[in-house]
Each structure stands twice: as structure tokens, then as C-alpha cells.
Amino acid sequence: xxxxxxxxxxxxxxxxxxxxxxxxxxxxxxxxxxxxxxxxxxxxxxxxxxxxxxxxxxxxxxxxxxxxxxxxxxxxxxxxxxxxxxxxxxxxxxxxxxxxxxxxxxxxxxxxxxxxxxxxxxxxxxxxxxxxxxxxxxxxxxxxxxxxxxxxxxxxxxxxxxxxxxxxxxxxxxxxxxxxxxxxxxxxxxxxxxxxxxxxxxxxxxxxxxxxxxxxxxxxxxxxxxxxxxxxxxxxxxxxxxxxxxxxxxxxxxxxxxxxxxxxxxxxxxxxxxxxxxxxxxxxxxxxxxxxxx
Numbered sequence: 317x318x319x320x321x322x323x324x325x326x327x328x329x330x331x332x333x334x335x336x337x338x339x340x341x342x343x344x345x346x347x348x349x350x351x352x353x354x355x356x357x358x359x360x361x362x363x364x365x366x367x368x369x370x371x372x373x374x375x376x377x378x379x380x381x382x383x384x385x386x387x388x389x390x391x392x393x394x395x396x397x398x399x400x401x402x403x404x405x406x407x408x409x410x411x412x413x414x415x416x417x418x419x420x421x422x423x424x425x426x427x428x429x430x431x432x433x434x435x436x437x438x439x440x441x442x443x444x445x446x447x448x449x450x451x452x453x454x455x456x457x458x459x460x461x462x463x464x465x466x467x468x469x470x471x472x473x474x475x476x477x478x479x480x481x482x483x484x485x486x487x488x489x490x491x492x493x494x495x496x497x498x499x500x501x502x503x504x505x506x507x508x509x510x511x512x513x514x515x516x517x518x519x520x521x522x523x524x525x526x527x528x529x530x531x532x533x534x535x536x537x538x539x540x541x542x543x544x545x546x547x548x549x550x551x552x553x554x555x556x557x558x559x560x561x562x563x564x565x566x567x568x569x570x571x572x573x574x575x576x577x578x579x580x581x582x583x584x585x586x587x588x589x590x591x592x593x594x595x596x597x598x599x600x601x602x603x604x605x606x607x608x609x610x
Contacts, residue, residue, distance in 0.1 A: 364424070368445060371423040372452045379456045380563075382449055384442075385417045385583055386462035388434040399429040406430075414438060416445060423448075434465030439474050446481060457482065459556070461583050464488040467553060469529055476555055484580050487536060487551040496522055497549050500540035508542040515543040519572035521558065537572045552580050 375382065390406040391413060400409045409430075414437060416424035424441050446458060457480040460471070464486035475483045487493070494501075500520040508516040518540045525533040534553050541548040554575065560567035568574060 364426070365444075367425060368423050368448050371418070371421045372448045374421045375418060375449065375452050377453060379453045381459065382418055382453055382456045383459045383461055383579075383582075384423075384445065384449075386438060386460065386466050387415045387417070388412050388428075388465055389415060390430060401429050401431040403430040414441065416441060418449070433468075435468045435471060438462075438466060438468075439470050442471075442474065446478065456480075457561075459484060459579075461580065462486070463583070469531060472534065472553070472555070473531060482554070482556050484552060484554045484556060484575065486580070487553045489549055489551055493524065493536070493538065493551050494549050496520070496524070497538040497540050497551075500538060501542070501547055501549065504540045504542040505547070515541055517541045517573075519576060521572045524553070537576055539576055550576075552576055 389412075390403055390408075390410040392406060392408045392410045393400050397411075399411070402408070403410050403412065412428050412430040412432065412434065414424065414426040414428055415422065423445055426437060426441065428436060442460065449456065449458060460475055460481065460483040462483075462485050467485040467487050472483055472485070475481045497520055500518040504516045504518045507513075507518075520538045520540065522536055522538070523533045524536040535555065535558070536551055536553050539548075539550040541550070552575070554570070556570045556575065556579075558570055558572075560569055569578070
């Protein structure tokens with residue numbers, strides 16, 4: 317039975333679930349019209365559009381910069397759910413939903429099985445998310461941020477082809493990248509020996525292109541970090557200008573060290589425990605299977 321007071325205007329109704337487990341189950345199975353569970357009709361695209369519309373409404377209209385965070389978080393399964401797949405990374409059977417956030421506002425929650433690449437469907441999602449943000453924040457530049465699981469040619473090329481859309485993505489290390497970072501690693505190692513600090517970091521920027529998978533050379537920033545446990549080289553790739561933007565008061569924001577430490581590392585904030593609870597809420601109440609062509 318539908319709730320007559322879904323917004324909780326009556327204090328007596330606050331905190332009361334909008335739907336019980338059986339109702340949610342019927343919603344999940346409603347597209348399977350051959351079963352007796354087909355009682356609630358819904359359009360998955362409209363459900364996804366509702367979450368996007370509600371999320372974008374919370375963004376400040378006059379924002380001059382919007383950072384869009386991408387994340388693929390494994391959800392372990394406890395049963396024989398349809399589409400279950402074993403993930404070596406999580407060492408369990410799980411789903412691998414795609415989440416997109418701007419700050420604390422969820423814009424996208426797409427259920428996926430874990431046999432897919434972490435970046436599967438992200439460009440299709442951004443093709444809907446970016447216009448929605450543009451409609452709300454007309455003057456904002458958009459920065460897409462994610463870990464190395466999203467560092468794919470399709471995503472970077474798409475961002476490069478859009479006006480005022482930039483990316484800052486983790487880049488998985490390989491022997492070529494580490495070799496390019498050796499001068500900075502040597503310098504960091506010497507400083508660590510001399511000063512005895514817990515860790516020492518140096519940063520190096522350079523142009524890099526893979527042998528076959530990238531269509532062009534791109535700006536890469538390498539972090540040469542030395543700790544008591546050894547060397548810890550890390551990399552990010554970006555199309556943000558090293559000299560910054562003319563309209564910004566601070567034109568050093570995207571220099572190597574600051575881009576890595578202040579912009580890229582800030583993505584870790586979206587993975588804290590409070591947000592994980594929010595992710596679970598989205599997964600339970602708002603998540604929908606979005607067609608691949610979406």
C-alpha cells in the first residue's frame with residue numbers, strides 16, 4: 317500500500333520505511349513479466365533520471381568548478397543472486413556497481429556484475445550526467461576524478477572532446493613509468509637518508525603515451541615516495557593545464573605536487589565509512605539496472 321505521507325510531514329511518520337522488503341522485491345522483479353511478482357510497473361531509465369535530477373538540484377548554480385567522483389565498489393553477495401560473479405580483488409562473489417558523486421550528492425548508482433571492467437558504462441553515464449550538471453551550473457568547468465580503474469582511452473578521449481570537461485585519473489604503474497620516475501626516486505631516497513623523516517616525496521611531470529591503447533601523448537604526474545617500507549611510486553594522468561586557468565586567482569593549483577596531493581588525493585574522502593552507508597542506501601532504494609546503451 318502506498319504511503320500517504322512519504323515526506324514525513326507528520327512527525328509520527330518520520331523514520332517509517334516507505335516500502336517493506338516484499339514491495340522492494342516486487343520492484344526489482346517488475347520487469348520480469350512472466351512471473352507472479354510482476355505487480356509494480358516501472359521504467360528503469362526514469363528511476364535513474366530521478367536520482368540524477370534530485371542530486372543535481374543540490375549543486376550551487378553559480379559554481380565555477382564541479383568535481384565529479386567515480387567509484388566502483390564491490391558489494392559482497394550472500395546467496396545465489398542472479399549475475400553473481402567471483403571477484404579476485406574482493407575474494408568473494410559480488411556485484412560491482414558504478415557510483416558517481418559530486419561532494420555528498422549522489423548522481424548515479426548503476427548495478428553491474430563484477431565480471432565487467434571497472435570503467436564499463438562510465439562514458440554512457442557521463443553523457444547523461446554532464447548535460448544535467450550543465451543545465452544546473454551553466455558556467456562551471458567539470459573535472460572527472462577517479463582511480464586507475466577508470467583510466468581508459470574511451471573515457472579520456474571523451475572528456476578531451478567536450479568543452480570544459482577535464483579529468484584527473486590514477487594510472488597503474490608499469491616498468492616504463494617507473495623508469496621515467498627513477499631520477500625523482502633517487503632524489504627522494506637521498507633526502508630520506510639525510511633527514512630521517514618518516515616519508516619523503518618528490519614529484520615529476522612528463523609526457524607519456526602507451527604503445528597501442530592510447531591515441532595520444534598525455535600529461536602524467538609521478539609521485540616518488542620513499543618510506544621505511546621502501547619505494548612507493550604512484551602516477552596520475554590529467555588534461556588539466558599545468559599553468560592553471562586565466563580566470564583563477566591561484567594559477568599553481570595544477571602543478572605536479574598540488575594536483576596530486578590536493579586534487580587527486582581528495583578523492584579518498586568519498587570512500588569514508590559515512591559515505592559507504594550512503595552508498596548502501598542508494599543500492600537498496602535508488603539503484604536500478606541501466607541498459608548498456610543508456
